[in-house]
Structures are given as C-alpha cells and as structure tokens.
Amino acid sequence: MSIRILVVDDxxxxxxxxxxxxxxxxxxxxxxxxxxGVDAIEKHKLLKPxxxxxxxxxxxxxxxxxxxxxxxxFPKMLILLCPLxxxxxxxxxxxxxxxRGTVSKSTxxxxxxxxxxxxxxxxxxxxxx
Numbered sequence: 001m002s003i004r005i006l007v008v009d010d011x012x013x014x015x016x017x018x019x020x021x022x023x024x025x026x027x028x029x030x031x032x033x034x035x036x037g038v039d040a041i042e043k044h045k046l047l048k049p050x051x052x053x054x055x056x057x058x059x060x061x062x063x064x065x066x067x068x069x070x071x072x073x074f075p076k077m078l079i080l081l082c083p084l085x086x087x088x089x090x091x092x093x094x095x096x097x098x099x100r101g102t103v104s105k106s107t108x109x110x111x112x113x114x115x116x117x118x119x120x121x122x123x124x125x126x127x128x129x
Contacts, residue, residue, distance in 0.1 A: 003119065004031040006049040008040040008066070009082070010058040014105065018053055018082070021111050028115075037061025037069075044070050044077075051115055055105075056083035056090070064094070071098045078118040082111065088128050095123060104129050 007018045007030055019030045032047045034040040036058045044052065052070070054063040067079050079099045083090065086104035094102050101114045103126035110126050117124040 002027050002029040003051060003115075004029050004047065004049040005051045005053060005115070006030075006032050006034065006040065006043055006047060008034040008037075008043075008052060008054040008058070008063060010035045010055065014055070017108065018111060021108065022053075022115075024112060037063055037066030040066045041069055044074075051078045051080065051118065053080045053082050053111060053115070056081060064097075064099075067094075067099050068097055078115075080111065080114050080118060080124070082108065086126060086128050091125055091128060095125070100124070102126060 007015050009015045015033050022028050031049050032043045034043045038061045056063045080101035081094050081099050082103050084105050091102050101118050101124040103110045103114050107126045114124040
C-alpha cells in the first residue's frame, strides 16, 4: 500500500519539483495538488492523504491557517510545512501547533528525509534561513 501525499503550493513549478522529489520513492504517491489553503482543505477531505507538504504564503488562505484547520479535525495528520523562508519563530509556532515537520524551499532536497522522519513518528526541522 502506497503512502498518499498532497502537495500544496501556489507555484506550479514548485509543485512539479516536489512531485519529482517524491516520486523517487516507489511506495509514495502524489495523490493530488492544491494551490491555496482553501483548496488544500477541500482536497484533504476528498483525497484523504497520509501526508501533506504545504507552503505558507499563498492566496485565499495561507498554508499555516489551512494546516491548523486540518489538524483541528484530524489531529494526527502528518504535515510538512515548506515555506520559502524558515525562521526559528515559524518553526516554534509550527511545532507547538501540531505541525510536525518544517523544511524551507531552499533545502527542498530534504523533503523526502523529512517525510521519512514523520512516517517514523518523529519531528523534523530543517535549517532556518
């Protein structure tokens, strides 16, 4: 059974890059993509992914608020926050809110490593930039 991943970013080339990184694992499947927080919530309900990789700065609803909404209904959902800039403050806010992983887009090559950690029940924090 494959791990189903929802990729959320308002930039199509970023979504494509993340999809490419995730396809390196034969047992992982990108089950869908969303381009804003509202779309992410709807796709989460529809597709029921195991993991979500989500940007922060997006139109309509940001990824942090969308993550909190999803976690409000599904507290065990595994979410990897993947913003352009990752500050210590954002890392602390994310982890205290139930978001278990953070990786900046500048270190996107760490996304598969981060997801492996989340799947093992661990938290993952990429370097702040």
